[in-house]
Amino acid sequence: MNAVTHAGRMVGAGGLVAFPTETVYGLGADAFNERAVARIFSVKKRPRFDPLIVHIASPDQLALVTTGVPDTAKRLIEAFWPGPLTVIVEKSPKVPELVTAGLRGVGVRMPGNQIARDLIAAAQTPIAAPSANSFGGVSPTCADHVRADLGEHVDAIIDGGSCTVGIESTIISCMGPEPVLLRPGGIALEDIEKHVGPVDVPDQNEYKHASPGRIGRHYAPHTPVTLVDACRCPPVGKRTGLLSLRETGIEGAFYRVETLSRSGDLSEAACNLFSALKSLDAPGVDSIMAVRVPNTGLGRAINDRLMRAAKKHDSRVDV
Ligand code: TXA
Ligand code: MG
Numbered sequence: 001m002n003a004v005t006h007a008g009r010m011v012g013a014g015g016l017v018a019f020p021t022e023t024v025y026g027l028g029a030d031a032f033n034e035r036a037v038a039r040i041f042s043v044k045k046r047p048r049f050d051p052l053i054v055h056i057a058s059p060d061q062l063a064l065v066t067t068g069v070p071d072t073a074k075r076l077i078e079a080f081w082p083g084p085l086t087v088i089v090e091k092s093p094k095v096p097e098l099v100t101a102g103l104r105g106v107g108v109r110m111p112g113n114q115i116a117r118d119l120i121a122a123a124q125t126p127i128a129a130p131s132a133n134s135f136g137g138v139s140p141t142c143a144d145h146v147r148a149d150l151g152e153h154v155d156a157i158i159d160g161g162s163c164t165v166g167i168e169s170t171i172i173s174c175m176g177p178e179p180v181l182l183r184p185g186g187i188a189l190e191d192i193e194k195h196v197g198p199v200d201v202p203d204q205n206e207y208k209h210a211s212p213g214r215i216g217r218h219y220a221p222h223t224p225v226t227l228v229d230a231c232r233c234p235p236v237g238k239r240t241g242l243l244s245l246r247e248t249g250i251e252g253a254f255y256r257v258e259t260l261s262r263s264g265d266l267s268e269a270a271c272n273l274f275s276a277l278k279s280l281d282a283p284g285v286d287s288i289m290a291v292r293v294p295n296t297g298l299g300r301a302i303n304d305r306l307m308r309a310a311k312k313h314d315s316r317v318d319v
Contacts, residue, residue: 003156003158004115004118004119004122004158005122006156007019007119007122007156007158008118008119008120008121008122008123008124009122009123010155010156011028011029011030011036011119011122011123011125011127012030012122012123012124012125014029014030014033014035014036015029015036015155015156016028016029016036016039016040016043016153016154016155017029017119017154017155017156017157017158018132018140018143018146018150018154018156018157018158019115019116019119019129019157019158019160020113020115020116020143020158020159020160020161020163021055021111021112021113021116021163022083022084022111022112022113022116022163022164022165022186023084023111023163023165023166023167023168023169023185023186024131024132024139024140024141024163024166024167024168024274025131025132025139025140025141025142025143025145025146025163026055026116026127026129026130026131026132027040027043027044027129027130027131027132027146027150027154028040028055028119028123028127028128028129029127029128029129030123030125030126030127030128031052031054031065031095031096031099031125031126031127031128032094032095032096032125032126033125034096034098037052037096037098037099037128038098040052040128040129040130041098043150043153043154044130044133044134044135044150045134045135046130046135047135048098048101049101050101050130050135051099051100051101051103051106051107051211052099052100052107052128052129052130053086053107053108053109053128053129053130053169053171054095054099054106054107054108054109054126054127054128055108055109055110055111055116055120055126055127055128055129056108056109056110056120056126057110057117057118057120057121058110058117059077059081059110061120061126062077062089062108064092064094064126065091065092065094065095065106065108065126066089066090066091066092066106066108067090067091067092067093068089068090069087069089069174070089070174072172072174072179072196073087073089073172073174075195075196076172076174076179076192076195076196077110079195080187080191080192080195081109081110082110082111082112082117083110083111083112083186083187084109084111084112084165084167084168084169084170084185084186084187085109085169085170085172085185085186085187085192086107086108086109086169086170086171086172086183086185087107087108087109087171087172087173087174088105088106088107088108088171088172088173088174088175088182089105089106089108089174089175090104090105090106090175091103091104091105091106092106099128104175105173105175107171108126109169112165113160113163113164115158115160116160119158131168132146132149132150132154133145133146133149133150134149134150136217136218136219136220137149137219137220137221138219138220138221138274138277138278138281138309139168139219139274140274141162141163141166141271141274141275142161142162142163142275143157143158143159143160143161145274145275145278162271162275163271164271165186165267165270165271166270166271166272166273166274166275167185167186167270167271167273167274167298167301167302167305168183168185168186168301169183169185169186169187170183170184170185170186170187170188170189170192170301171183171185171211172192172199173211178198178199178200179192179196179199179200180199180200180201180202181199181200181201181202182202182211182214183211183214183301183304184300184301184304185301186270186298186301188296188297188298188300189201189300190296190297217308217309217311217312218305218308218309218311219274219277219305219308219309220308220309220311221277221278221280221281221288221309222281223241223280223281223282223285223286223287223288224287224288225277225287225288225290225306225309225310226287226288226289226290226310227290227291227292227306227307227309227310228289228290228291228292229291229292230291231244231248231250231289231291232289233250233253234253234254234289238286238287239255239256239284239285239286240253240254240255240285240286240287240288240289241254241255241256241257241258241280241282241285241287241288241289242254242256242257242258242280242288242289242291243258243260243276243277243280243288243289243290243291243306244257244258244259244260244290244291245259245260245261245264245266245269245291245293245294246259246260246261246262246263246264247259247262248291254289255284255285255286256279256280256282256285258272258276258277258279258280260272260273260276260293260302266293266294266296266297266298266299266302267297267298269293269298269299269302270298270301270302273302273305274305277309290306290309290310292306293306
């Protein structure tokens, strides 16, 4: 039996399996097994008000988790599945309240990664999965990241190499008359609007009503992060790490440097973001200076993650 089939059986039997997706690694359990889902929350130390995305192997499985799919969601699914898009649609009563944190909508996504879809098929059940990292930390984009953070707490880790998109799925709520962007992610807003027209983009403070997980501090390394509009010289005597899109010309002034994409390609930058943050989060680095990227295409998702990584500790929970 291969590793994926074996892991699928573990999920079917109530286990917790970390698996690759094209966005980030997920920590999965049978979406209908409340006890297994509860273990996800405790392993991640995730508050129970923060709902989980349900992953399916094919659009046919939508019928298992929703009561109906509105037209907007249908158009998005047609255009972007399999891929880094999560739609929020009316939840079926069969989905445990724990999965949706008591909300009326359930987040559903069909991943682009074949291993992820094979795992779901082998488990013979939709898989509820958050990113496979401790709550609030940096999302894992390779199996080693998962091993280092949650290793001994999971039943299996499927190593599928590095994630190709590297930033989480875009989340669109299709619960109201207009689509709403709940999280910028691996599919650019501009591309989504080509298929469904204008999307409502709530102010940061409004997110918490629709998507409880969109709390202040998130994606945060242990080292303090400062977000700046343009690269500047670091404070004298401090060991500062620099995270920037392209080369800046003053690399020599920094203790460590991570350049996300030499050619300024935002998809390449998204793919490298979390690994770069983790490698700057090293012993000896006093602080990280992160330079905002252009706010177009995947740049919107990158800036969102950088902004949350830079929030102060005391804003971790603001709901
Ligand atoms: O790319 C991804 O989406 C990855 C991979 C593993 O699929 N998953 C992921 O899950 O990023 P997580 O749990 O780290 O982030 C999910 C976000 C949270 O902010 C949560 O609040 C929101 O999605 N969410 C999930 N279900 C929701 C729902 N029913 N209504 C509103 N927001 C929801
Ligand atoms: Mg996460």
